[in-house]
Amino acid sequence: MNELLSVWDTIHGDYLRGLGELGLMWATEAGEAALPLAVAVLLVNVICRRWLSAGQMGVLWCLVLARLLLPTVPASPVSLQNLVPGATPVPIQNMTTTCVDGRCGIDFDFNAPYAYASDPASQPASGPILPHPTSMPIPGVDWEDFTTAMIELVWLAAAVGILAWTFFVHWRFCQRVRRTSDCRDPRLLSLWDACCQAAGIRNRLPIVIFDGVHQPAVMGLFRPELLLPSESLDLSDDELRMIMLHELAHVRRWDIAVNWGLVALRALQWWNPIYWIAAARFRSLREQACDAFVV
Numbered sequence: 001m002n003e004l005l006s007v008w009d010t011i012h013g014d015y016l017r018g019l020g021e022l023g024l025m026w027a028t029e030a031g032e033a034a035l036p037l038a039v040a041v042l043l044v045n046v047i048c049r050r051w052l053s054a055g056q057m058g059v060l061w062c063l064v065l066a067r068l069l070l071p072t073v074p075a076s077p078v079s080l081q082n083l084v085p086g087a088t089p090v091p092i093q094n095m096t097t098t099c100v101d102g103r104c105g106i107d108f109d110f111n112a113p114y115a116y117a118s119d120p121a122s123q124p125a126s127g128p129i130l131p132h133p134t135s136m137p138i139p140g141v142d143w144e145d146f147t148t149a150m151i152e153l154v155w156l157a158a159a160v161g162i163l164a165w166t167f168f169v170h171w172r173f174c175q176r177v178r179r180t181s182d183c184r185d186p187r188l189l190s191l192w193d194a195c196c197q198a199a200g201i202r203n204r205l206p207i208v209i210f211d212g213v214h215q216p217a218v219m220g221l222f223r224p225e226l227l228l229p230s231e232s233l234d235l236s237d238d239e240l241r242m243i244m245l246h247e248l249a250h251v252r253r254w255d256i257a258v259n260w261g262l263v264a265l266r267a268l269q270w271w272n273p274i275y276w277i278a279a280a281r282f283r284s285l286r287e288q289a290c291d292a293f294v295v
Contacts (some may be wrong), residue, residue: 020152029071054288
């Protein structure tokens with residue numbers, strides 16, 4: 001029994017580390033690739049802010065966020081990543097692993113006429129020198145490997161914790177909203193119907209008077225609804241109309257779905273300052289774009 005438990009712990013630990021290694025490698029490569037794009041977008045925002053609208057600048061930061069989610073994209077001669085030294089990957093095909101006398105190495109089949117360093121005669125003068133796989137030392141378990149494993153597991157635990165906590169808080173919030181009945185105020189419903197028609201929203205969305213929010217908001221990915229704090233009832237018709245149109249602009253832009261995408265990206269890039277800067281700028285510019293829609 002103890003042997004079976006030991007084997008299970010080994011497989012479980014290897015699986016978790018492999019998952020953490022793959023996810024952290026994905027996040028690191030995507031973060032490195034997004035760095036030149038983030039710098040370029042920041043320069044464009046600073047230099048061209050007089051000529052670009054909030055929506056246009058928000059689209060640029062949205063590209064940075066999308067790049068943080070993709071470690072690789074189709075090759076392009078105008079890619080900003082070409083400006084980074086050593087960023088161009090080497091094409092590899094038919095990678096195989098061979099083991100001789102207990103020592104393992106990796107064989108590569110390159111499209112270019114590259115050769116191993118053990119055969120100097122076949123090595124072109126302009127090509128790189130690659131070590132022979134069987135001459136590569138086998139790394140052992142040391143403190144560097146232990147530290148790397150801990151970093152990978154910490155990243156994985158934080159990513160899972162962010163997702164789990166977000167889903168739990170959202171579920172608990174939805175339960176509180178479900179215990180509140182829809183608004184039946186004729187004035188609010190009349191204004192809401194007029195605003196929905198003006199914003200081009202065909203389906204009638206419900207209104208919930210809910211003191212669990214400090215400011216108006218919309219929630220619901222497939223069935224959006226407007227949440228209004230009780231003090232909103234004291235506002236004038238014009239003020240309510242601006243609030244409603246602003247929230248409907250979020251519905252038109254599918255910002256609720258975008259928010260869930262940001263949650264997934266935060267779990268992947270929670271350690272990356274590029275994400276926090278891009279997400280903050282994107283949210284700020286998104287609010288400005290919704291205000292511009294109201295105007």
